[in-house]
Amino acid sequence: MSKLWGGRFTKQTNHLVDEYTASIGFDQKLAEEDIQGSLAHVTMLGKCGILPQEDVETIKGGLNKVLEKIRKGEIEFSVSDEDIHMNVEKNLIAEIGPVGGKLHTGRSRNDQVATDMHLYLRKRVVELSGMLYELQKSLIGQARDNLDTIVPGYTHLQRAQPILFAHHLMAYVSMFQRDIERLMDSYKRINVLPLGAGALAGTTFPIDRHFVAEQLQFDRVYENSLDAVSDRDFILEFLSHASIIMMHLSRLSEELVLWSSTEFNFIELDDAFCTGSSIMPQKKNPDVPELVRGKTGRVYGNLMGLLTVLKSLPLAYNKDMQEDKEGMFDTVATLEGALQLFAPMIATMKVNKSRMREAVNKDFSNATDIADFLVGKGLPFRQAHEVIGKTVLYCIQNGKYLLDLTLEEFKQFSPLFDDAIYEVLQPETVVNARNVYGGTATEQVADAIKRSEVLLRMTEQWLEEHQ
Numbered sequence: 001m002s003k004l005w006g007g008r009f010t011k012q013t014n015h016l017v018d019e020y021t022a023s024i025g026f027d028q029k030l031a032e033e034d035i036q037g038s039l040a041h042v043t044m045l046g047k048c049g050i051l052p053q054e055d056v057e058t059i060k061g062g063l064n065k066v067l068e069k070i071r072k073g074e075i076e077f078s079v080s081d082e083d084i085h086m087n088v089e090k091n092l093i094a095e096i097g098p099v100g101g102k103l104h105t106g107r108s109r110n111d112q113v114a115t116d117m118h119l120y121l122r123k124r125v126v127e128l129s130g131m132l133y134e135l136q137k138s139l140i141g142q143a144r145d146n147l148d149t150i151v152p153g154y155t156h157l158q159r160a161q162p163i164l165f166a167h168h169l170m171a172y173v174s175m176f177q178r179d180i181e182r183l184m185d186s187y188k189r190i191n192v193l194p195l196g197a198g199a200l201a202g203t204t205f206p207i208d209r210h211f212v213a214e215q216l217q218f219d220r221v222y223e224n225s226l227d228a229v230s231d232r233d234f235i236l237e238f239l240s241h242a243s244i245i246m247m248h249l250s251r252l253s254e255e256l257v258l259w260s261s262t263e264f265n266f267i268e269l270d271d272a273f274c275t276g277s278s279i280m281p282q283k284k285n286p287d288v289p290e291l292v293r294g295k296t297g298r299v300y301g302n303l304m305g306l307l308t309v310l311k312s313l314p315l316a317y318n319k320d321m322q323e324d325k326e327g328m329f330d331t332v333a334t335l336e337g338a339l340q341l342f343a344p345m346i347a348t349m350k351v352n353k354s355r356m357r358e359a360v361n362k363d364f365s366n367a368t369d370i371a372d373f374l375v376g377k378g379l380p381f382r383q384a385h386e387v388i389g390k391t392v393l394y395c396i397q398n399g400k401y402l403l404d405l406t407l408e409e410f411k412q413f414s415p416l417f418d419d420a421i422y423e424v425l426q427p428e429t430v431v432n433a434r435n436v437y438g439g440t441a442t443e444q445v446a447d448a449i450k451r452s453e454v455l456l457r458m459t460e461q462w463l464e465e466h467q
Contacts, residue, residue, distance in 0.1 A: 022079045024087055026326050033119035034084050035067045037112065037195060040215035042103055050106060050205050055099050062096035063088075063103075084116070085109050106207050108199035110229040110317040115195040117325070119216065121238055122190045124332050126466045129183045131339035132176050132245070133459045138346040139176075140452055143169040147442055150427045151266065151356040152365055159363040162427045163440040165356060170448050175248045177452070180459055182241045187466065190234045193218040197228035200316035230316040232306065232324050239303040242331045246296040249338055253289030256349075260286050265355045270348035273341065288345055292338045299334055302327030357427070364392050366402060366430045373424050377416040387414050 039060055046056030066088060069075045081087045086109075093100035143166035153163035193216060196202070196209035202225045209221045222228035259266035269286055277283035309323045367388050374384035391413045395401060403425050410417035423429055435441035438448070 023083045023322050024077045027084045028077050029329055030084050030116040030120055031070045033116040034088055035063050037115045038063055040212050044208055044212045048206055048208055051102055055102055058096050058099050059103050062092045062100055065095050066091045085112050106203045106205035110199050111194050111197040114229055118190055125183050125187055129180050130463050132180050134343040136173050136176050138343045139169050139173045143449055146351055149353045150360050150431055152359050159365045162360045162365050162430050164431055164445050167440040167445045172252055173452050177455055179245045186237050191219045193221045194228035197225035200229055201225055226316045232310055235324055235328050239331055242335050243300050243303050246299045250293045250296040253293040256289040257286050266352055268350040273345040288341050295334050299331050302331045360427045366425045367392055369424050369430050374416050
Protein backbone atom coordinates (compact mmCIF):
# COMPACT_ATOMS: atom_id res chain seq x y z
CA MET A 1 0.00 0.00 0.00
CA SER A 2 1.34 3.45 -0.89
CA LYS A 3 2.28 5.98 1.76
CA LEU A 4 -0.24 8.63 2.73
CA TRP A 5 2.37 11.13 1.56
CA GLY A 6 3.54 9.10 -1.46
CA GLY A 7 2.00 11.04 -4.35
CA ARG A 8 5.23 12.81 -5.28
CA PHE A 9 7.37 9.65 -5.24
CA THR A 10 8.00 7.19 -8.10
CA LYS A 11 9.56 4.39 -6.03
CA GLN A 12 8.60 2.47 -2.94
CA THR A 13 10.66 3.27 0.14
CA ASN A 14 13.46 0.81 0.78
CA HIS A 15 12.33 -1.50 3.58
CA LEU A 16 15.53 -0.73 5.51
CA VAL A 17 14.65 2.97 5.38
CA ASP A 18 11.18 2.13 6.69
CA GLU A 19 12.66 0.21 9.60
CA TYR A 20 15.30 2.81 10.38
CA THR A 21 13.10 5.90 10.23
CA ALA A 22 9.90 4.49 11.71
CA SER A 23 9.00 5.61 15.22
CA ILE A 24 5.91 3.46 15.76
CA GLY A 25 7.93 1.05 17.90
CA PHE A 26 7.99 3.66 20.65
CA ASP A 27 5.61 6.49 19.80
CA GLN A 28 2.62 4.15 19.99
CA LYS A 29 2.70 5.20 23.65
CA LEU A 30 1.14 8.44 22.38
CA ALA A 31 -1.93 6.71 20.88
CA GLU A 32 -4.44 8.07 23.39
CA GLU A 33 -2.97 11.58 23.25
CA ASP A 34 -2.91 11.47 19.44
CA ILE A 35 -6.60 10.62 19.26
CA GLN A 36 -7.45 13.10 22.01
CA GLY A 37 -5.81 15.85 19.96
CA SER A 38 -7.49 14.67 16.76
CA LEU A 39 -10.94 14.75 18.35
CA ALA A 40 -10.41 18.37 19.42
CA HIS A 41 -8.98 19.26 16.00
CA VAL A 42 -11.88 17.81 13.99
CA THR A 43 -14.41 19.39 16.36
CA MET A 44 -12.78 22.74 15.59
CA LEU A 45 -12.88 22.05 11.82
CA GLY A 46 -16.63 21.60 12.12
CA LYS A 47 -17.08 24.65 14.34
CA CYS A 48 -15.20 26.82 11.83
CA GLY A 49 -17.17 25.45 8.86
CA ILE A 50 -14.06 23.90 7.29
CA LEU A 51 -15.69 20.45 7.32
CA PRO A 52 -19.41 19.67 7.19
CA GLN A 53 -20.80 18.58 10.54
CA GLU A 54 -21.79 15.20 9.10
CA ASP A 55 -18.15 14.46 8.25
CA VAL A 56 -17.06 15.68 11.68
CA GLU A 57 -19.40 13.28 13.46
CA THR A 58 -18.35 10.40 11.22
CA ILE A 59 -14.67 11.08 11.90
CA LYS A 60 -15.23 11.42 15.66
CA GLY A 61 -17.12 8.14 15.73
CA GLY A 62 -14.33 6.46 13.78
CA LEU A 63 -11.64 7.85 16.08
CA ASN A 64 -13.44 6.54 19.13
CA LYS A 65 -13.71 3.10 17.53
CA VAL A 66 -9.99 3.13 16.71
CA LEU A 67 -9.22 4.17 20.29
CA GLU A 68 -11.37 1.35 21.66
CA LYS A 69 -9.57 -1.17 19.47
CA ILE A 70 -6.17 0.15 20.55
CA ARG A 71 -7.14 -0.18 24.21
CA LYS A 72 -8.26 -3.76 23.58
CA GLY A 73 -5.03 -4.58 21.75
CA GLU A 74 -6.89 -5.31 18.53
CA ILE A 75 -4.77 -3.07 16.29
CA GLU A 76 -1.41 -4.19 14.97
CA PHE A 77 0.74 -1.15 14.33
CA SER A 78 2.67 -1.14 11.07
CA VAL A 79 6.26 -0.02 10.53
CA SER A 80 5.40 0.90 6.94
CA ASP A 81 3.04 3.54 8.31
CA GLU A 82 5.98 5.05 10.18
CA ASP A 83 4.46 6.64 13.28
CA ILE A 84 1.42 6.74 15.53
CA HIS A 85 -0.20 9.54 13.51
CA MET A 86 -0.15 7.63 10.22
CA ASN A 87 -1.14 4.38 11.90
CA VAL A 88 -4.17 6.02 13.50
CA GLU A 89 -5.14 7.70 10.24
CA LYS A 90 -4.79 4.49 8.20
CA ASN A 91 -6.97 2.63 10.70
CA LEU A 92 -9.47 5.49 10.71
CA ILE A 93 -9.78 5.35 6.92
CA ALA A 94 -10.16 1.59 7.08
CA GLU A 95 -12.95 2.11 9.64
CA ILE A 96 -14.98 4.90 7.96
CA GLY A 97 -13.67 5.16 4.41
CA PRO A 98 -12.14 8.10 2.47
CA VAL A 99 -13.78 10.71 4.71
CA GLY A 100 -11.16 9.78 7.27
CA GLY A 101 -8.60 11.47 5.04
CA LYS A 102 -10.21 14.83 5.82
CA LEU A 103 -9.01 14.68 9.45
CA HIS A 104 -5.58 16.02 8.56
CA THR A 105 -7.00 19.21 7.08
CA GLY A 106 -5.25 22.27 8.49
CA ARG A 107 -2.52 20.49 10.41
CA SER A 108 0.84 18.76 9.98
CA ARG A 109 2.47 15.86 11.73
CA ASN A 110 4.91 18.47 13.03
CA ASP A 111 2.37 20.32 15.14
CA GLN A 112 0.47 17.10 15.79
CA VAL A 113 3.38 15.27 17.42
CA ALA A 114 4.29 18.32 19.47
CA THR A 115 0.72 18.43 20.75
CA ASP A 116 0.82 14.74 21.61
CA MET A 117 3.95 15.19 23.69
CA HIS A 118 2.55 18.20 25.53
CA LEU A 119 -0.54 16.16 26.40
CA TYR A 120 1.54 13.15 27.45
CA LEU A 121 3.99 15.06 29.62
CA ARG A 122 1.29 17.22 31.19
CA LYS A 123 -0.36 14.10 32.59
CA ARG A 124 2.90 12.50 33.74
CA VAL A 125 4.07 15.61 35.60
CA VAL A 126 0.91 15.48 37.71
CA GLU A 127 1.31 11.74 38.32
CA LEU A 128 4.96 12.11 39.33
CA SER A 129 4.14 15.01 41.65
CA GLY A 130 1.62 12.73 43.33
CA MET A 131 4.24 10.01 43.78
CA LEU A 132 6.67 12.49 45.33
CA TYR A 133 3.84 13.59 47.64
CA GLU A 134 3.40 9.97 48.79
CA LEU A 135 7.15 9.66 49.41
CA GLN A 136 7.12 12.83 51.47
CA LYS A 137 4.28 11.42 53.58
CA SER A 138 6.32 8.28 54.26
CA LEU A 139 9.38 10.29 55.27
CA ILE A 140 7.36 12.60 57.51
CA GLY A 141 5.73 9.58 59.15
CA GLN A 142 9.13 8.12 59.98
CA ALA A 143 10.36 11.52 61.18
CA ARG A 144 7.38 11.88 63.50
CA ASP A 145 8.11 8.42 64.95
CA ASN A 146 11.78 9.29 65.50
CA LEU A 147 11.69 12.68 67.20
CA ASP A 148 13.57 11.08 70.11
CA THR A 149 16.08 9.14 68.02
CA ILE A 150 19.60 10.55 67.99
CA VAL A 151 22.06 9.53 65.29
CA PRO A 152 25.54 10.67 64.30
CA GLY A 153 25.49 13.44 61.72
CA TYR A 154 28.23 13.20 59.12
CA THR A 155 30.44 15.40 56.99
CA HIS A 156 33.02 13.77 54.70
CA LEU A 157 31.34 10.52 55.84
CA GLN A 158 33.05 11.12 59.20
CA ARG A 159 31.04 11.61 62.38
CA ALA A 160 30.53 15.33 62.92
CA GLN A 161 27.73 16.27 65.35
CA PRO A 162 24.79 14.32 66.79
CA ILE A 163 21.42 15.10 65.21
CA LEU A 164 17.90 13.77 65.37
CA PHE A 165 17.24 11.03 62.84
CA ALA A 166 14.01 12.90 62.15
CA HIS A 167 16.08 15.94 61.19
CA HIS A 168 18.03 13.85 58.70
CA LEU A 169 14.83 12.50 57.12
CA MET A 170 13.29 15.96 56.94
CA ALA A 171 16.24 17.12 54.84
CA TYR A 172 14.96 14.77 52.11
CA VAL A 173 11.42 16.04 52.59
CA SER A 174 12.78 19.50 51.76
CA MET A 175 14.58 18.18 48.69
CA PHE A 176 11.48 16.47 47.37
CA GLN A 177 9.45 19.60 48.10
CA ARG A 178 11.70 21.53 45.74
CA ASP A 179 11.26 18.74 43.19
CA ILE A 180 7.47 19.02 43.43
CA GLU A 181 7.63 22.79 43.08
CA ARG A 182 9.84 22.48 39.98
CA LEU A 183 7.38 20.05 38.39
CA MET A 184 4.47 22.34 39.27
CA ASP A 185 6.23 25.30 37.72
CA SER A 186 7.11 23.35 34.57
CA TYR A 187 3.41 22.57 34.11
CA LYS A 188 2.93 26.18 32.97
CA ARG A 189 5.30 25.68 30.05
CA ILE A 190 4.02 22.21 29.22
CA ASN A 191 0.41 23.36 29.14
CA VAL A 192 0.80 25.37 25.91
CA LEU A 193 -0.83 24.28 22.64
CA PRO A 194 1.27 23.98 19.45
CA LEU A 195 -1.56 22.64 17.23
CA GLY A 196 -2.44 24.99 14.41
CA ALA A 197 1.17 25.88 13.66
CA GLY A 198 1.09 23.50 10.68
CA ALA A 199 4.41 22.28 9.36
CA LEU A 200 6.12 25.54 10.32
CA ALA A 201 4.20 28.58 9.03
CA GLY A 202 0.57 28.11 10.06
CA THR A 203 -2.24 27.14 7.70
CA THR A 204 -4.39 28.76 5.02
CA PHE A 205 -7.55 27.37 6.60
CA PRO A 206 -9.50 29.69 8.97
CA ILE A 207 -8.89 27.58 12.07
CA ASP A 208 -9.49 28.61 15.69
CA ARG A 209 -6.47 27.62 17.74
CA HIS A 210 -7.86 29.05 20.96
CA PHE A 211 -10.97 26.92 20.64
CA VAL A 212 -8.78 23.80 20.39
CA ALA A 213 -6.83 24.99 23.44
CA GLU A 214 -10.08 25.23 25.40
CA GLN A 215 -11.13 21.77 24.22
CA LEU A 216 -7.85 20.27 25.40
CA GLN A 217 -7.64 22.45 28.54
CA PHE A 218 -4.44 24.20 27.53
CA ASP A 219 -3.86 27.55 29.23
CA ARG A 220 -2.56 29.24 26.08
CA VAL A 221 -1.24 28.68 22.56
CA TYR A 222 2.23 29.14 21.10
CA GLU A 223 2.69 32.67 19.78
CA ASN A 224 5.03 31.71 16.95
CA SER A 225 4.44 28.83 14.54
CA LEU A 226 8.16 28.14 14.06
CA ASP A 227 8.69 27.96 17.79
CA ALA A 228 5.61 25.76 18.23
CA VAL A 229 6.92 22.91 16.08
CA SER A 230 10.60 23.16 17.00
CA ASP A 231 10.35 23.75 20.76
CA ARG A 232 11.48 20.87 22.94
CA ASP A 233 12.42 23.03 25.91
CA PHE A 234 9.51 21.61 27.87
CA ILE A 235 10.97 18.10 27.49
CA LEU A 236 14.47 19.28 28.37
CA GLU A 237 13.08 20.98 31.45
CA PHE A 238 11.30 17.80 32.47
CA LEU A 239 14.43 15.69 31.90
CA SER A 240 16.43 18.16 33.97
CA HIS A 241 13.93 18.06 36.82
CA ALA A 242 13.80 14.26 36.58
CA SER A 243 17.59 14.12 36.81
CA ILE A 244 17.54 16.18 40.00
CA ILE A 245 14.82 13.96 41.47
CA MET A 246 16.85 10.85 40.64
CA MET A 247 19.93 12.47 42.17
CA HIS A 248 17.98 13.01 45.40
CA LEU A 249 16.71 9.43 45.31
CA SER A 250 20.23 8.21 44.64
CA ARG A 251 21.65 10.07 47.64
CA LEU A 252 18.95 8.60 49.86
CA SER A 253 19.59 5.19 48.29
CA GLU A 254 23.28 5.41 49.15
CA GLU A 255 22.44 6.11 52.77
CA LEU A 256 19.89 3.29 52.92
CA VAL A 257 22.52 0.90 51.60
CA LEU A 258 25.06 2.09 54.17
CA TRP A 259 22.61 2.20 57.08
CA SER A 260 21.37 -1.34 56.40
CA SER A 261 24.88 -2.80 56.37
CA THR A 262 26.17 -4.80 59.35
CA GLU A 263 28.78 -2.10 59.94
CA PHE A 264 26.11 0.57 60.48
CA ASN A 265 23.03 -1.49 61.37
CA PHE A 266 20.99 1.69 61.75
CA ILE A 267 17.97 0.43 59.80
CA GLU A 268 16.45 -2.70 58.34
CA LEU A 269 14.53 -2.63 55.08
CA ASP A 270 11.43 -4.78 54.89
CA ASP A 271 11.89 -8.19 53.26
CA ALA A 272 9.43 -7.17 50.55
CA PHE A 273 11.99 -4.67 49.20
CA CYS A 274 15.11 -6.84 49.40
CA THR A 275 16.47 -9.91 47.64
CA GLY A 276 18.78 -12.77 48.56
CA SER A 277 21.88 -14.44 47.19
CA SER A 278 21.87 -17.55 45.02
CA ILE A 279 24.96 -18.87 46.83
CA MET A 280 25.10 -17.15 50.26
CA PRO A 281 21.93 -17.98 52.22
CA GLN A 282 22.54 -15.40 54.94
CA LYS A 283 22.41 -12.41 52.57
CA LYS A 284 19.69 -9.76 52.50
CA ASN A 285 20.54 -7.36 49.71
CA PRO A 286 19.11 -3.82 49.40
CA ASP A 287 18.56 -4.24 45.66
CA VAL A 288 15.89 -1.56 45.28
CA PRO A 289 18.00 1.39 46.48
CA GLU A 290 21.03 -0.03 44.68
CA LEU A 291 19.16 -0.21 41.39
CA VAL A 292 17.68 3.26 41.83
CA ARG A 293 21.22 4.51 42.41
CA GLY A 294 22.32 2.75 39.22
CA LYS A 295 19.39 3.91 37.08
CA THR A 296 20.14 7.54 37.92
CA GLY A 297 22.84 7.46 35.25
CA ARG A 298 20.45 6.53 32.47
CA VAL A 299 18.18 9.47 33.35
CA TYR A 300 21.19 11.80 33.22
CA GLY A 301 22.04 10.23 29.85
CA ASN A 302 18.57 10.95 28.46
CA LEU A 303 18.96 14.62 29.36
CA MET A 304 22.41 14.88 27.78
CA GLY A 305 21.23 12.96 24.72
CA LEU A 306 18.42 15.38 23.93
CA LEU A 307 20.57 18.42 24.66
CA THR A 308 23.06 17.07 22.13
CA VAL A 309 20.37 16.36 19.51
CA LEU A 310 19.02 19.90 19.75
CA LYS A 311 22.25 21.84 20.11
CA SER A 312 22.71 22.79 16.44
CA LEU A 313 19.36 22.13 14.77
CA PRO A 314 18.10 24.86 12.45
CA LEU A 315 14.43 25.84 12.60
CA ALA A 316 11.93 24.35 12.25
CA TYR A 317 11.29 20.59 12.35
CA ASN A 318 14.06 18.11 11.52
CA LYS A 319 13.96 14.31 11.56
CA ASP A 320 16.60 14.41 14.30
CA MET A 321 13.83 15.52 16.63
CA GLN A 322 12.32 12.05 16.48
CA GLU A 323 15.01 11.25 19.06
CA ASP A 324 13.13 13.32 21.65
CA LYS A 325 10.69 10.57 22.60
CA GLU A 326 12.49 7.42 23.70
CA GLY A 327 14.52 9.21 26.36
CA MET A 328 11.40 10.96 27.63
CA PHE A 329 9.45 7.69 27.80
CA ASP A 330 12.36 5.92 29.47
CA THR A 331 12.80 8.67 32.04
CA VAL A 332 9.11 8.66 32.92
CA ALA A 333 9.14 4.86 33.32
CA THR A 334 12.37 4.90 35.35
CA LEU A 335 11.17 7.64 37.67
CA GLU A 336 7.71 6.13 38.13
CA GLY A 337 9.23 2.75 38.95
CA ALA A 338 11.55 4.22 41.57
CA LEU A 339 8.94 6.40 43.25
CA GLN A 340 6.33 3.62 43.35
CA LEU A 341 8.78 1.53 45.38
CA PHE A 342 10.35 4.21 47.54
CA ALA A 343 7.27 5.41 49.42
CA PRO A 344 6.29 1.97 50.81
CA MET A 345 9.94 1.00 51.32
CA ILE A 346 10.48 4.05 53.57
CA ALA A 347 7.14 3.56 55.33
CA THR A 348 8.00 -0.03 56.31
CA MET A 349 11.64 0.64 57.22
CA LYS A 350 12.61 -0.42 60.77
CA VAL A 351 14.82 2.00 62.70
CA ASN A 352 17.37 0.56 65.13
CA LYS A 353 17.23 3.33 67.73
CA SER A 354 19.48 1.59 70.25
CA ARG A 355 22.21 1.05 67.66
CA MET A 356 22.07 4.70 66.64
CA ARG A 357 22.36 5.76 70.30
CA GLU A 358 25.28 3.42 70.80
CA ALA A 359 27.03 5.01 67.83
CA VAL A 360 26.51 8.48 69.26
CA ASN A 361 27.88 7.44 72.64
CA LYS A 362 31.04 6.07 71.10
CA ASP A 363 32.36 9.00 69.13
CA PHE A 364 33.58 12.57 69.55
CA SER A 365 30.69 14.30 67.78
CA ASN A 366 29.96 16.31 70.95
CA ALA A 367 33.39 17.97 70.82
CA THR A 368 32.11 21.23 69.31
CA ASP A 369 29.86 21.72 72.31
CA ILE A 370 32.85 21.61 74.67
CA ALA A 371 34.45 24.35 72.62
CA ASP A 372 31.23 26.37 72.83
CA PHE A 373 31.23 25.74 76.61
CA LEU A 374 34.71 27.24 76.94
CA VAL A 375 33.77 30.16 74.69
CA GLY A 376 30.90 30.82 77.09
CA LYS A 377 33.52 31.00 79.83
CA GLY A 378 35.34 33.76 77.94
CA LEU A 379 37.96 31.76 75.99
CA PRO A 380 38.37 32.85 72.32
CA PHE A 381 36.97 30.19 69.96
CA ARG A 382 40.30 29.48 68.25
CA GLN A 383 41.97 28.78 71.60
CA ALA A 384 39.00 26.65 72.66
CA HIS A 385 39.26 24.73 69.37
CA GLU A 386 42.91 23.92 70.14
CA VAL A 387 42.10 22.87 73.71
CA ILE A 388 39.43 20.43 72.57
CA GLY A 389 41.65 19.08 69.80
CA LYS A 390 44.23 18.17 72.40
CA THR A 391 41.53 16.72 74.66
CA VAL A 392 40.25 14.48 71.86
CA LEU A 393 43.82 13.37 71.05
CA TYR A 394 44.29 12.45 74.71
CA CYS A 395 41.09 10.37 74.62
CA ILE A 396 42.18 8.55 71.46
CA GLN A 397 45.58 7.77 72.94
CA ASN A 398 43.99 6.46 76.13
CA GLY A 399 41.05 4.57 74.63
CA LYS A 400 38.41 6.87 76.14
CA TYR A 401 35.52 9.07 75.03
CA LEU A 402 34.84 12.57 76.32
CA LEU A 403 32.20 11.50 78.81
CA ASP A 404 34.67 8.98 80.25
CA LEU A 405 37.07 11.70 81.43
CA THR A 406 37.22 12.78 85.03
CA LEU A 407 36.99 16.46 85.89
CA GLU A 408 40.69 16.37 86.82
CA GLU A 409 41.51 15.10 83.33
CA PHE A 410 39.45 17.89 81.79
CA LYS A 411 41.16 20.51 83.94
CA GLN A 412 44.62 19.50 82.75
CA PHE A 413 43.60 21.02 79.41
CA SER A 414 41.81 24.10 80.81
CA PRO A 415 41.00 25.36 84.33
CA LEU A 416 37.68 26.68 82.95
CA PHE A 417 36.10 23.21 83.04
CA ASP A 418 33.64 22.42 85.83
CA ASP A 419 30.99 19.80 86.61
CA ALA A 420 28.55 21.38 84.15
CA ILE A 421 30.56 19.89 81.30
CA TYR A 422 28.96 16.48 81.84
CA GLU A 423 25.48 17.82 81.16
CA VAL A 424 26.75 19.77 78.16
CA LEU A 425 28.14 16.54 76.66
CA GLN A 426 24.91 14.54 76.88
CA PRO A 427 23.60 13.76 73.35
CA GLU A 428 20.13 15.19 74.18
CA THR A 429 21.74 18.42 75.41
CA VAL A 430 23.94 18.64 72.32
CA VAL A 431 20.96 18.16 70.01
CA ASN A 432 18.58 20.52 71.80
CA ALA A 433 21.23 23.21 72.18
CA ARG A 434 20.82 23.84 68.44
CA ASN A 435 17.44 25.43 68.90
CA VAL A 436 17.56 27.76 65.91
CA TYR A 437 15.22 27.84 62.93
CA GLY A 438 16.17 24.89 60.73
CA GLY A 439 18.29 23.32 63.46
CA THR A 440 18.20 19.80 64.85
CA ALA A 441 16.64 20.59 68.24
CA THR A 442 13.49 18.57 68.94
CA GLU A 443 11.35 21.72 69.06
CA GLN A 444 12.66 22.90 65.70
CA VAL A 445 12.22 19.54 64.00
CA ALA A 446 8.68 19.22 65.32
CA ASP A 447 7.93 22.66 63.87
CA ALA A 448 9.52 21.62 60.56
CA ILE A 449 7.21 18.61 60.41
CA LYS A 450 4.20 20.88 60.96
CA ARG A 451 5.35 23.22 58.18
CA SER A 452 5.84 20.30 55.82
CA GLU A 453 2.36 19.02 56.60
CA VAL A 454 0.99 22.41 55.51
CA LEU A 455 2.92 22.09 52.24
CA LEU A 456 1.54 18.57 51.82
CA ARG A 457 -1.99 19.94 51.96
CA MET A 458 -1.09 22.57 49.35
CA THR A 459 0.32 19.87 47.09
CA GLU A 460 -2.78 17.77 47.61
CA GLN A 461 -4.94 20.69 46.54
CA TRP A 462 -2.82 21.29 43.42
CA LEU A 463 -3.06 17.61 42.50
CA GLU A 464 -6.84 17.68 42.86
CA GLU A 465 -7.04 20.74 40.60
CA HIS A 466 -4.87 19.19 37.90
CA GLN A 467 -6.07 15.59 37.81
